[in-house]
Amino acid sequence: MTIRFADPRAQYLAHQASLDDAMRRVVESGRYLSGEEVRSLEEEFAAYLDVDHAVGVASGTDALELALRACDIGAGDEVVTVSQTAVATVAAIARAGATPVLVDVDLEYYTIDPVQLRSALGPKTKAIVPVHLYGQPADMDAVCTVAREMGVKVIEDCAQAHGAKWDERRVGTLGDVGCFSFYPTKNLGALGDAGMVVSDDHAIAERVRTLREYGWNPQRESVLVGGVSRMDELQAAILRVKLPRLDDDNARRIALAAQYEEELAELPLRRPGVRAGARHVFHLYVVQEEQRDAMIKHLAEHDVHAGIHYRQAVHQQSAYRQGIRLASDMSVTERLVDRVVSLPMYPELTDEQMRIIVGAVSSFYNR
Numbered sequence: 553m554t555i556r557f558a559d560p561r562a563q564y565l566a567h568q569a570s571l572d573d574a575m576r577r578v579v580e581s582g583r584y585l586s587g588e589e590v591r592s593l594e595e596e597f598a599a600y601l602d603v604d605h606a607v608g609v610a611s612g613t614d615a616l617e618l619a620l621r622a623c624d625i626g627a628g629d630e631v632v633t634v635s636q637t638a639v640a641t642v643a644a645i646a647r648a649g650a651t652p653v654l655v656d657v658d659l660e661y662y663t664i665d666p667v668q669l670r671s672a673l674g675p676k677t678k679a680i681v682p683v684h685l686y687g688q689p690a691d692m693d694a695v696c697t698v699a700r701e702m703g704v705k706v707i708e709d710c711a712q713a714h715g716a717k718w719d720e721r722r723v724g725t726l727g728d729v730g731c732f733s734f735y736p737t738k739n740l741g742a743l744g745d746a747g748m749v750v751s752d753d754h755a756i757a758e759r760v761r762t763l764r765e766y767g768w769n770p771q772r773e774s775v776l777v778g779g780v781s782r783m784d785e786l787q788a789a790i791l792r793v794k795l796p797r798l799d800d801d802n803a804r805r806i807a808l809a810a811q812y813e814e815e816l817a818e819l820p821l822r823r824p825g826v827r828a829g830a831r832h833v834f835h836l837y838v839v840q841e842e843q844r845d846a847m848i849k850h851l852a853e854h855d856v857h858a859g860i861h862y863r864q865a866v867h868q869q870s871a872y873r874q875g876i877r878l879a880s881d882m883s884v885t886e887r888l889v890d891r892v893v894s895l896p897m898y899p900e901l902t903d904e905q906m907r908i909i910v911g912a913v914s915s916f917y918n919r
């Protein structure tokens with residue numbers, strides 16, 4: 553049986569009865585949008601994070617775009633983020649009308665380089681979007697210090713880091729706004745697309761509520777020009793089943809990462825570092841190997857399907873060769889794109905599957 557780097561079906565099967573019940577409840581209710589399931593999930597997710605407001609939207613990309621627009625960021629403004637991320641981070645900035653300004657990442661932790669960050673900010677900068685990549689919190693002390701000094705907003709991209717912590721606070725609550733994706737493979741994943749914007753700022757949350765549905769005020773008058781980005785009731789009901797299990801799932805991911813750490817320790821590959829003071833929730837377990845393509849091929853021959861996150865940095869993709877500004881050299885990012893390998897990582901991985909994966913990785917090095 554093939555072992556994939558992520559397996560959302562395994563999670564469905566692990567909780568099938570309660571997920572089926574939740575889905576049936578929605579289907580039979582006749583209410584499929586803007587109902588009690590979304591409202592309840594918003595309350596439950598806000599309570600989980602310990603934040604005042606949570607607003608459900610249609611995807612993580614929309615969460616970022618609407619958060620930026622709710623902070624009044626658009627044409628003529630610059631937003632600083634990384635190029636070593638899902639293209640969605642940068643796409644959302646561009647779609648909001650602002651110019652993405654990209655900086656390099658740290659080789660060990662894969663998140664924004666705090667030294668390069670400072671020099672990336674200029675008079676047009678309105679926000680920093682730190683990405684908690686692979687489940688590892690960015691250095692939020694550095695990000696928030698620079699943002700405070702320069703008077704810019706911090707909009708956290710938490711798409712890969714549900715439940716991760718920085719100094720005992722959950723990511724999404726450290727900056728001005730937090731944006732989550734519930735894409736099926738995420739640590740908290742729906743069975744389709746969904747996303748969430750969280751904030752302690754009432755005005756920002758209200759603007760996102762307005763923007764997610766035609767720019768409507770509570771009387772359904774369009775007071776802003778807005779499209780539509782609703783989370784649907786089915787996805788909310790599914791997420792309500794999974795949210796109470798998130799901490800246990802993350803604990804299992806952390807235990808699996810510890811197992812990789814121990815069992816791969818003698819091999820000449822680079823394992824991911826965990827920043828002091830951070831709770832890394834291992835959305836992905838990403839190692840670095842110079843002969844990356846040979847390793848992926850070798851693993852596939854042993855029925856282990858590793859992933860690559862990402863094959864190209866955002867600034868290397870044709871749509872983003874213009875319209876962005878590179879604020880630092882990208883040597884770490886460009887080195888990573890040729891070396892990263894995402895080994896299988898999801899809570900339902902069994903001990904037997906871990907034995908097969910570790911055996912396949914070791915045999916690549918003839919061990």
Ligand SMILES: Cc1ncc(COP(=O)(O)O)c(C=O)c1O
Pocket residue numbers: 611612613614637638640641683709711712733734735745746747
């Ligand atoms: C870091 C990051 N940001 C944003 C997104 C966008 O989320 P979605 O796919 O729900 O639009 C993703 C997920 O693909 C992601 O990994």
